Amino acid sequence: MTVKRKLEILSDAAKYDASCASSGSSKRDSRDGKGLGSNEGSGICHAYAPDGRCISLLKILMTNFCVYDCSYCVNRVSSNVPRARFTVDEVVDLTINFYRRNYIEGLFLSSGIIRSPDATMADMVRIARRLRKEESFRGYIHLKTIPDAAPELIAEAGLLADRLSINVELPTDAAVEAYAPEKSPEQIRGAMADVRHRKDAAQDRSHRGRRPPRFAPAGQSTQMIIGADGATDKTILGRSTRLYGDYKLKRVYYSAFSPIPDSSAKLPLISPPLQREHRLYQADWLLRFYGFELDEITSTTRDGNLDLAVDPKLAWALEHRALFPVDVNKAPKELLLRVPGFGVKTAKRIVSTRRHCYLRYDHLLRIGGAMKKAQPFIVAGGWSPGSLTDSACLRARFAPSPEQLTLF
Amino acid sequence: MYHVVIPKIGAATAWRTAARGFLAAQIPPHEICWQEPGTAPELFAHTQALPPTGDIKVSRRFVAMANSVVWHRDRDRFAHLYGFLWRLRDAPHLIGDHGDPHLARLRRMEKNVHRCQHKMKAFVRFREIGDPEAPRRSFAAWFEPTHHTVEPTASFFARRFGDMDWRIITPDKTAICVDGVVSFSAGQARPDLPEDAHEDLWIAYFENIFNPARLKVSAMCSEMPKKYWKNLPEAVAIPNLVKTAPERAEKMARAAPTLPPLRAERMKERLAQGNATDGALPSQTSAPRQRK
Numbered sequence: 012m013t014v015k016r017k018l019e020i021l022s023d024a025a026k027y028d029a030s031c032a033s034s035g036s037s038k039r040d041s042r043d044g045k046g047l048g049s050n051e052g053s054g055i056c057h058a059y060a061p062d063g064r065c066i067s068l069l070k071i072l073m074t075n076f077c078v079y080d081c082s083y084c085v086n087r088v089s090s091n092v093p094r095a096r097f098t099v100d101e102v103v104d105l106t107i108n109f110y111r112r113n114y115i116e117g118l119f120l121s122s123g124i125i126r127s128p129d130a131t132m133a134d135m136v137r138i139a140r141r142l143r144k145e146e147s148f149r150g151y152i153h154l155k156t157i158p159d160a161a162p163e164l165i166a167e168a169g170l171l172a173d174r175l176s177i178n179v180e181l182p183t184d185a186a187v188e189a190y191a192p193e194k195s196p197e198q199i200r201g202a203m204a205d206v207r208h209r210k211d212a213a214q215d216r217s218h219r220g221r222r223p224p225r226f227a228p229a230g231q232s233t234q235m236i237i238g239a240d241g242a243t244d245k246t247i248l249g250r251s252t253r254l255y256g257d258y259k260l261k262r263v264y265y266s267a268f269s270p271i272p273d274s275s276a277k278l279p280l281i282s283p284p285l286q287r288e289h290r291l292y293q294a295d296w297l298l299r300f301y302g303f304e305l306d307e308i309t310s311t312t313r314d315g316n317l318d319l320a321v322d323p324k325l326a327w328a329l330e331h332r333a334l335f336p337v338d339v340n341k342a343p344k345e346l347l348l349r350v351p352g353f354g355v356k357t358a359k360r361i362v363s364t365r366r367h368c369y370l371r372y373d374h375l376l377r378i379g380g381a382m383k384k385a386q387p388f389i390v391a392g393g394w395s396p397g398s399l400t401d402s403a404c405l406r407a408r409f410a411p412s413p414e415q416l417t418l419f
Numbered sequence: 420m421y422h423v424v425i426p427k428i429g430a431a432t433a434w435r436t437a438a439r440g441f442l443a444a445q446i447p448p449h450e451i452c453w454q455e456p457g458t459a460p461e462l463f464a465h466t467q468a469l470p471p472t473g474d475i476k477v478s479r480r481f482v483a484m485a486n487s488v489v490w491h492r493d494r495d496r497f498a499h500l501y502g503f504l505w506r507l508r509d510a511p512h513l514i515g516d517h518g519d520p521h522l523a524r525l526r527r528m529e530k531n532v533h534r535c536q537h538k539m540k541a542f543v544r545f546r547e548i549g550d551p552e553a554p555r556r557s558f559a560a561w562f563e564p565t566h567h568t569v570e571p572t573a574s575f576f577a578r579r580f581g582d583m584d585w586r587i588i589t590p591d592k593t594a595i596c597v598d599g600v601v602s603f604s605a606g607q608a609r610p611d612l613p614e615d616a617h618e619d620l621w622i623a624y625f626e627n628i629f630n631p632a633r634l635k636v637s638a639m640c641s642e643m644p645k646k647y648w649k650n651l652p653e654a655v656a657i658p659n660l661v662k663t664a665p666e667r668a669e670k671m672a673r674a675a676p677t678l679p680p681l682r683a684e685r686m687k688e689r690l691a692q693g694n695a696t697d698g699a700l701p702s703q704t705s706a707p708r709q710r711k
C-alpha cells in the first residue's frame with residue numbers, strides 16, 4: 012500500500028477528533044540551527060477545510076485497526092472500512108516534511124488499539140521519541156494516550172509531547188458502558204488523574220531548587236461526543252465542570268455526533284444540530300472566563316438543554332432583566348462581563364477608557380462592543396434603552412425568525 | 420515644506436529616525452510630506468529630512484504600534500503616524516484613549532498588519548529547491564501579502580526553520596535566509612519553482628481530514644479568504660469537496676442501519692446491574708465481530 016493511500020485512510024479515520032489546537036506550550040525555537048521548529052504560545056491554523064475547521068496539525072491515526080467495538084467510532088472492530096497501518100518511519104517522515112513546507116504546526120497522533128494497549132502506546136511513544144531525539148523536532152506533538160497503558164509509557168509520553176489527551180467519549184458512565192463496552196469510565200478518569208499528578212509533580216522543584224523536565228506543558232484535554240446518547244446539556248456541562256476542576260483540563264471538546272461511514276446500528280440516525288455543539292462551547296466559555304456559575308447557566312435551560320435560538324449569555328440576561336440596564340460609566344467589570352455583546356476585551360477597554368473620559372455610545376462602537384446586541388442592556392452617554400430592556404418582544408429581536416412557510 | 424522618502428527595506432527604522440528629527444525640531448505635521456520611493460516628489464517641496472537631535476521620550480505603546488503600522492499598504496501611513504505622535508506631545512494619555520478616532524484608525528491599521536502577518540505565517544507554502552539529502556536543505560515560496568509584511572514576519576520563519584535555508588519571494592520584497600542569517604532584497608515576479616511531491620500528499624490529507632457531514636463554506640472562507648487560494652496547493656481540492664459533500668453526507672446517512680430497540684433495553688439492563696462492568700479489562704484478543 013502506498014504512503015498516500017495510507018494517509019487517506021488514516022486521516023479520514025482521525026477527523027472525528029475535534030481538537031486541532033497547538034497553543035499554550037513552552038516557548039522554544041530553532042535559531043541555534045540544530046533543530047527544526049518553534050512554538051510561540053499561540054498555535055497557527057495553516058489551512059481551513061470546507062467544514063470550517065482549522066487544520067493546524069497533521070492529525071492521523073497510527074493505525075485504524077482496532078480490537079474494541081465503540082459504536083460511535085469508524086474504527087471499531089465491527090466496521091467495514093478499509094484498514095491501514097503506518098510504520099514509525101512513515102509518520103516521522105510525513106511530519107518532518109509537512110512541517111518544513113509550513114503546512115503544519117506539528118503532529119496529533121492517535122491510534123486504534125492493536126495487539127494490546129501497551130504495545131500500541133509503545134509504538135506511539137517510539138514515534139514521538141524519534142521526532143524529538145533523532146530529528147530534533149521542536150514543533151508541537153499531541154499524543155492521544157491509551158487509558159490502560161502502562162504508567163512508564165504515559166510518563167515518557169508526557170516528557171516528549173506537548174499535550175496528552177484521553178477522551179471521556181460520552182457524557183455519562185452509562186453511555187460509555189453502552190456504547191464503548193470495552194472501555195471503563197473509571198479507568199479513563201484514573202488515567203486523567205495520573206496525568207494531572209505527573210504534571211503537578213513536574214512543577215515542584217527538588218530540594219536543590221532544580222526543576223524537573225516539564226510534563227505535557229500544553230496540558231491535557233478530552234473530548235465528549237454530543238447527541239449520541241440522551242444526555243442533556245445540563246448533564247454535559249456538569250460533567251465538564253467536574254473535569255476542569257478534578258483534572259485541571261485545558262480544554263473539553265464537544266463533538267456533535269456525526270454520521271460516519273458504515274455506522275453502527277446502535278446509534279441514533281439523526282445527527283444533532285451543529286448549533287448545539289456551538290452553544291455548549293459558548294456556555295463552557297462563560298463558565299471559564301466570564302465568572303458564570305454552572306447553575307446560573309443551567310437555570311436558563313429548558314428540559315435541561317440550552318436555547319438553540321439565542322446564545323447562553325443573552326438567554327441569561329433576558330431572564331435577569333432587573334439587573335439591566337447597566338451603566339457603562341459606573342458598573343463593576345464583573346457586571347460588564349454579563350452584558351450580551353461585550354467580550355472580555357471590551358469590558359477591559361471600557362474600564363481603562365472611562366478613567367479619563369465619560370463614555371458615550373459612539374465610544375463603545377469604537378471600543379468594539381457588539382452594540383446591536385448590547386443596546387437594550389446598557390446606559391451610556393447619549394444612550395438609554397428606555398422601556399426596551401423590559402419589552403416583551405426583546406427575545407424576538409434576537410432569535411432568528413421561524414422558518415418561512417410556503418404555500419403547499 | 421519638508422519632503423522625506425521612506426525606503427521599502429528598513430522602513431520602520433527610517434520612519435522612526437525621520438520622525439525623531441522632525442519632532443525635535445518641532446516641525447508640525449502639515450509641513451511634512453512623507454513619500455514612498457518611486458512616487459514623484461511634489462512640486463515646490465524641499466527635499467530634505469532633519470537629523471535627529473537630543474533625547475526624545477515617546478510612549479512604548481506608541482512605538483510598538485508604529486512598528487506595525489509602517490508596514491501597512493496605505494500611502495498615508497507615515498503621515499498618520501506622525502500626526503498622532505505630534506498630538507501625543509502635550510496629551511500623552513491619548514495613547515490609551517480608545518474613544519479617539521485618530522488612534523482608532525491607527526489601531527485598525529495595526530490590526531490589519533497583524534492579521535496579514537498572521538496569515539503569512541499560516542499560508543506561506545515552501546517547495547524544496549535543493550537536494551533533500553544535503554546537510555542544510557533549501558526551500559522557497561512565492562507569496563502575495565496584502566500589506567508590506569515580509570520584513571516584520573521574516574524573523575518568525577528564521578526562528579522556526581533554524582536548520583534549513585529558505586527564501587520567501589513576494590512582488591514587493593524578497594526575504595532570504597542562509598545559514599540562519601536573514602537579508603532582504605527587491606521584489607520579483609512569480610518564479611517557476613520546481614514541483615514538490617509532498618504537495619500531492621498534503622492535498623490528499625486536506626481532502627480526507629474534511630468531514631462532508633459538516634459543510635460550512637462561509638466559516639472556511641472567512642478564515643482563509645479566497646484571495647490566498649491561488650498560492651495554496653490544497654485549494655485546488657476545495658470546489659470538488661464542496662460540490663460532492665451533500666451527496667456524500669446523504670449517502671452515509673442513508674447507509675446507516677435502523678435503530679434497534681435493543682439499544683434502550685441494553686442501556687436499562689446495564690443501569691439496573693449497576694456498574695457491573697467497571698474495571699473489567701478489555702479482552703485483547705477478541706475476534707472481529709461482524710454485525711448481523
Ligand code: SF4
Pocket residue numbers: 077078079080081084085086087088122123124191
Ligand atoms: S478504542 Fe474505540 S474509539 Fe478508539 S479506535 Fe477503537 S473503536 Fe474507536
